Amino acid sequence: MTKNLGANDQYRALAGDDPDLALARWETMGRREKQAWARAMVDFLPTNPGPTMLSFIIGPARAGDTSNLGAAWEHNAGAFSLLGFDASDFYTLHLCIRRRVGDLLSHAGTKYCIATHNPDNALGLIPEDWAEWLRRVRAGVSPLRALDVVLDGDTRTWPRATTTWDDGSVDVSV
Template sequence: MSNKPVDAGNGAADEFDPTDGWGEVPEADRPLWARYMLDYCPQFLGPTIMTLIARGVVFGGTKIPEDWKETAAELHNAGFTPLHYYLLASLLSDKRRREELDEATHGHLFKKWYGNYPDFPDFRLDAEAWKPWLERIDRAESPGRALDHMLHGPFLPPLGAVFSVNGPTQVASD
């Protein structure tokens, strides 16, 4: 294979050496990290640059900004997969739209709080701060419920109650 640099717009896979900024992120996962970070980017670089990045990424390329690669490497080292990232970013995006996130209360969970582009919010998660979320979903907790614990603490209202005709009411919670 050639080591010739690949144009960002042609969609071809990039030829990277081990010191390219991806750290220990497996090569097979890099296209997914790149694609999911295009949807929920750690740094929005403006419409023109984002269009150039998108042309390559949507066809499986991995040519993305260093900041994105560093974020992927940090999250990978904390135990995240690309799908974990996409799921958490999607859940956080919903919370942000409903104005359930604020920097004073939740800023410690981010290395970079949401940017100034309202239609294209960029952010960077603090990988170590989100390890408890991963642990909760690894124990089969709902990702949304795990996020609520991360945002609001351990004492959430119960999920509901089960009423029985033959016995006591049981509270369903985590």
């Protein structure tokens, strides 16, 4: 079950634990970093403000202008960035989620995203709830497996395998 929040609560969830700090992080990002976040968010909308507002956001964002993204997008990017995500991590997470979006939205007791009318169009992720995914990816777990572990815990059965290389090193699939 996703968090069914009112508009103001959805905005706060996207902004992370400290909205002021998230916005400050956005404001200190360089031009290229903001552009990377804008491109990622154009493909994976954190909110859908409607067709008219999207026309003012998406066209300029694709052209590299990040001045019209809107506070919710800026806060969301800043909050993810504060957790160590960069735009490519955010993009990869969303690509992984697309594989399991139905599971995510119906996952009993989930806290990972806000309710949205059309998750194919916009899926607002709550930044703090994805810190464990990034930690696992940074530790060498594949992004898809990290998603499964975060969503399912350690209860899922995994294909386990080991490979011993000529130099004696061992790779273990966990």
